[in-house]
Amino acid sequence: MxxxxxxxxxxxxxxxxxxxxxxxxxxxxxxxxxxxxxxxxxxxxxxxxxxxxxxxxxxxxxxxxxxxxxxxxxxxxxxxxxxxxxxxxxxALSLNSQTDSQGEITLPSDDASPMKNMEDEEGKTLMDKALGLLSLDHRAGLVLKEIEGFSYEEIALSLGVPVGTVRSRLHRARLELRAILEKLDKERADL
The missing domain is CATH 1.10.1740.10 (RNA polymerase sigma factor, region 2, helix turn helix motif)
Known part of the structure; x- marks a missing residue:
């Protein structure tokens, strides 16, 4: 079956x-x-x-x-x-709040160095935190396009909005995500 x-x-x-x-x-x-x-x-x-x-x-x-x-x-x-x-x-998320990546288990490859694994995990945690700061509409569009691999048409159908709205939301979401990541990365570097 x-x-x-x-x-x-x-x-x-x-x-x-x-x-x-x-x-x-x-x-x-x-x-x-x-x-x-x-x-x-x-x-x-x-x-x-x-x-x-x-x-x-x-x-x-x-x-x-x-x-x-x-x-x-x-x-x-x-x-x-x-x-x-x-x-x-x-x-209740802010740029100063701490989040973790529970539920997302990634196993390091045998040939990866411990430093590389730590950098990958830090990057993933930073991305999870940044995604958590986006509006639900922006986050949903990015997840569907970049992670799930949906087409613009499939996203539009899923969200019940026109394709043009999907394109503009994704554009704004990417800009917002980039700004958040830059701010979080700067805060992390200042520590």
Missing amino acids: NSLDDHTLIRLVLEGNTSAFDVIVRRYNTKVYSLAYRLLNSVEDAEDVAQDTFSQAFKGLGSFRGTSKFYTWLFRITYNLAISQRRKRKP
Whole structure:
């Protein structure tokens, strides 16, 4: 069943085969969690959103029209839940706040030097912190384009905005991210 495409699995689920939905969950769980984490910058919130995403997807599977990729539809659920989760808590990040990169496990390669591994981890932590300071709209666009590899059209469909809006948001997000990274890097150098 793992080799079946998404549309076949969805058809099976709608026919009552719930084990087909287990395949869908296994197929997309990491992506949904990773996306939720990058949007919320919180392990606990990301776990909640990922679980709720699959719960809502299961309940609403009959409304999936199949005119887009299944992951695009699943992303939209994740994004909407992340916005709701974000509204429930106060976004208490500042340029002086400390964040960690829980939930993102990277194993150093055997041939990499300890200094290189430390630099890579510092860069990743700095990027996570900078992404956390962006607005949710800017962060979502960057994550979808740069990390998930979505096209502008797929991002527009996922976010429910025109392609031109996606392009302008990404442009502004990149400028904002660059400014934040420069400021964080300067603060780190001053320490």
